Amino acid sequence: MKRQFFTSLLMSIVLLAGKANAQANELKLQLENLVAQKNIPGMVVIIEQEGQIIFDQAIGYSNIEQKTPMSKDQRFRWFSMSKPVTAVAMLKTLHDQGLDVDVPLKTLYPNFDRDEKIPVSTIMNHTAGFGYGGEWNSFTGWLYWMFGPLERANSLPELMSKLDGIPLMSDPGEEFRYSMSSDVLGAIIQKVNGQRFDKYMHEKIFTPLKMTSTGFITKGMTDKTLAPFYRYDRESKSSIRVEDPTEWDKHVFSGGGGMTGTASDYMHFLRVLTNPAAYESFVAEDKLKQVVVNQLPANLPAIPETIYPKTGYGYGVGVKLEDEKYLNKNSYYWAGLAGTIFWVDPAKKLTVVAMTQLLGGRKAMEKSLVPMVYDWLETKQ
Structure with a gap:
């Protein structure tokens, strides 16, 4: 009887794992099509729901010219995703x-x-x-x-x-x-x-939060571990390598746009915001909760729609002021100049981090990836 029970249990686990793999492969295929259709060099996408990673894949190339496959431990320029x-x-x-x-x-x-x-x-x-x-x-x-x-x-x-x-x-x-x-x-x-900003960040933020690949890029610094930087060329309808990405780098350690790291590191960071009670010794829970609620004064109910529609602003993040087709009210998010994006939907206990290095790629990533993820989650029910 016990043997029969454990055999049935094992078969159920195998079937569930097979179903999960099939569902993950379905989303991976959609992302591969997205990379091809939108001329995105490649991307890393991590999806966490209810505290569990349910998708973690690298798609396409980090270096188009050398056909270097994108890797999950690829480091990216975060640009404005440094702000949160x-x-x-x-x-x-x-x-x-x-x-x-x-x-x-x-x-x-x-x-x-x-x-x-x-x-x-x-x-x-x-x-x-x-x-x-x-x-x-x-x-x-x-x-x-x-x-x-x-x-x-x-x-x-x-x-x-x-x-x-x-x-x-x-x-x-x-x-x-x-x-x-x-x-x-x-x-x-x-x-x-009384400590240089980058050193403080490494000691007090990156290391405690297990952001082991996170650092800064400054003007004149060479970092061959960073993904090459591309821009979309309308004439050839393809992604063109930006030969001098340092044009966007600053001489200072920029808290507004100078951080670099992996998608996995950013997911580690977001857990401070999604589960602040677990980081009470790091920063008081009530302070961390302030980051993700609208902090604009009553005379400024939202940020300009040219940035994001129907959106307030917390501390470093945009905050949805009402339910939309996909993102729910109180979802928070931000993006970077080269197509790095994240969003957290508390109503669905959902966190998504996606990173590429395509100048101006933020809108294409958000417009395509947000509905793709939510539609995929529906098929998982």
């Missing part, structure tokens, strides 16, 4: 110092000699009044171009010094403006902890 990581590092710094998010910038960085009171919370949600530059229709926009705080600074203190000479583009809390705020956070973290 820096936000958590800022919260950890505040947690360790016993401070609140509304502490004034000048308290933490006295050298930044401004009359305006700039709460750190407004820096974390891009309402402090900083910019990125490139706004040619204003005098302040021109000053960003002239001073080049992010483009020409060789250190974070120099970035802050240059930024100190530029007026705010709006009063704190008055306007959402996507900006170099995360780089300001990096400078604050460095100042408060």
Whole structure:
């Protein structure tokens, strides 16, 4: 009787494993078609649901010219997906110092000699009044171009010094403006902890969270472990190698766009946000929960629709304000310049990380991958 029971149990496990493999292969085939149709060099996709990895695959090539298959341990430039990581590092710094998010910038960085009171919370949600530059229709926009705080600074203190000479583009809390705020956070973290920003991140964030392949790229640095960088060429309708990806790199360790790492490392990071109670000794649970809820003031209910529609902003992440066809209300997400994306849908206990290196590939990835994943999950029911 026992032998019969264990035989039946083993057969059930084998059948379930076979079904799961078949379902995973079905999604892998769809992703291979996506890579071919959208001229995406290759990608790594990881899907976690209810705390379990249900899909983890590398698709296509990391190097098209050499036909190098994409690997699951491939490292990518994260660009703006660095911002949520820096936000958590800022919260950890505040947690360790016993401070609140509304502490004034000048308290933490006295050298930044401004009359305006700039709460750190407004820096974390891009309402402090900083910019990125490139706004040619204003005098302040021109000053960003002239001073080049992010483009020409060789250190974070120099970035802050240059930024100190530029007026705010709006009063704190008055306007959402996507900006170099995360780089300001990096400078604050460095100042408060008395440790170079990249070293602090390695010691206090990357290592404790098992982000073993995560680091920074700066101007002039050669990192052959990074995936080659491509752009879509409309004329040839193909992906063309960007010969000098360092054009996008900064001289400083950029909290807003300078991190590099694997998709797996990013999944490790997101678990801090999806299960904050398990990281209470790392950062207080109530502080971590602040990252993923809308932190915009009442006079700014959402970020501009040109960035994302029907979306609020937490600390480094966009937050869905209502249910949509796929993503549910309170889902949070962000993306990077070269097609790295992630989203978390708490209602479905779902976390997805997808990475490629295609300049401007974010929209193609989101438009195709989001419905593909949700439709695939339906077939798994």
